[in-house]
Amino acid sequence: MRVVVNAAMSADGKISSRERTQIAISGPEDFDRVDELRAASDAVMVGVGTVLADDPSLTLDSEQRRTDRVGNGDPSNPARVIADSRIRTPPDATILDDAAPTYLLVSEAAPTDFMEEMEDAGATVIAAGDDRVDLPSAFEQLEADGIDQLMVEGGGELIFSLFAADLVDECSVFVGPKIIGGRDAPTLADGDGFTEDFPALSLKAVERLDEGVLLQWDVP
Ligand SMILES: NC(=O)C1=CN([C@@H]2O[C@H](COP(=O)(O)OP(=O)(O)OC[C@H]3O[C@@H](n4cnc5c(N)ncnc54)[C@H](OP(=O)(O)O)[C@@H]3O)[C@@H](O)[C@H]2O)C=CC1
Numbered sequence: 197m198r199v200v201v202n203a204a205m206s207a208d209g210k211i212s213s214r215e216r217t218q219i220a221i222s223g224p225e226d227f228d229r230v231d232e233l234r235a236a237s238d239a240v241m242v243g244v245g246t247v248l249a250d251d252p253s254l255t256l257d258s259e260q261r262r263t264d265r266v267g268n269g270d271p272s273n274p275a276r277v278i279a280d281s282r283i284r285t286p287p288d289a290t291i292l293d294d295a296a297p298t299y300l301l302v303s304e305a306a307p308t309d310f311m312e313e314m315e316d317a318g319a320t321v322i323a324a325g326d327d328r329v330d331l332p333s334a335f336e337q338l339e340a341d342g343i344d345q346l347m348v349e350g351g352g353e354l355i356f357s358l359f360a361a362d363l364v365d366e367c368s369v370f371v372g373p374k375i376i377g378g379r380d381a382p383t384l385a386d387g388d389g390f391t392e393d394f395p396a397l398s399l400k401a402v403e404r405l406d407e408g409v410l411l412q413w414d415v416p
């Protein structure tokens with residue numbers, strides 16, 4: 197499975213403010229590129245922190261792209277994937293609507309009644325890991341279900357874990373014309389951070405977009 201990380205950060209490297217509310221860092225050109233990347237992916241993933249902060253839909257904005265996917269024999273929207281060890285996703289979260297299939301990656305510590313509630317809401321629950329989602333194992337199960345390209349939008353905790361598990365193939369970051377600041381504001385990769393063996397990136401493309409810059413790296 198190809199794993200493509202895509203996010204937007206401020207000029208000072210923040211993906212949100214310390215209040216963890218959704219901030220539009222991308223401009224219209226970048227949001228359109230994100231929609232195109234979603235359309236080219238089998239599934240779009242975020243961590244439960246992003247679900248709680250943003251209540252995203254993770255679906256396509258463009259009607260034409262939905263029509264094109266159906267013409268190619270795909271569902272109109274890519275599937276949605278949430279890493280949520282103990283099921284903190286609220287039952288009324290937008291990602292549980294019927295606009296696209298949703299996979300909830302949970303751990304064995306997730307309460308059984310919550311798992312049933314999510315399945316009743318239409319989600320496919322995949323359990324992997326004792327206390328926290330074991331991403332390599334969960335990804336094997338997604339791949340077995342036909343997900344060949346997974347786009348990961350964030351947030352910083354999930355992205356760090358993906359780099360730590362050596363699961364990222366490509367990383368695209370839009371750097372927007374804002375300073376957000378704040379030592380507690382989330383960055384592209386949070387978690388515990390690396391102190392050695394820093395993942396190395398190979399620069400693939402640099403492009404001016406909106407009033408910012410799109411940077412694209414391969415992760416060898
Ligand atoms: N500018 C941008 O492009 C984007 C910005 N954001 C912003 O990011 C912020 C949210 O980021 P953040 O708080 O880091 O949350 P994340 O979306 O990264 O979710 C993190 C949570 O995912 C769960 N999780 C389950 N398994 C794992 C695992 N193996 N590794 C890591 N996490 C796991 C954990 O909760 P548990 O232990 O309960 O399972 C963890 O706390 C919001 O402010 C949002 O607006 C988000 C996406 C894109």
Ligand SMILES: Nc1nc(O)c(N)c(N[C@@H]2O[C@H](COP(=O)(O)O)[C@@H](O)[C@H]2O)n1
Nearest residue numbers: 204219220221222250252253254255349
């Ligand atoms: N690419 C990008 N640029 C920004 O400026 C952003 N704030 C985000 N946020 C991500 O998009 C999700 C919202 O998606 P929907 O519009 O609800 O489908 C949000 O949850 C973040 O993952 N991304």
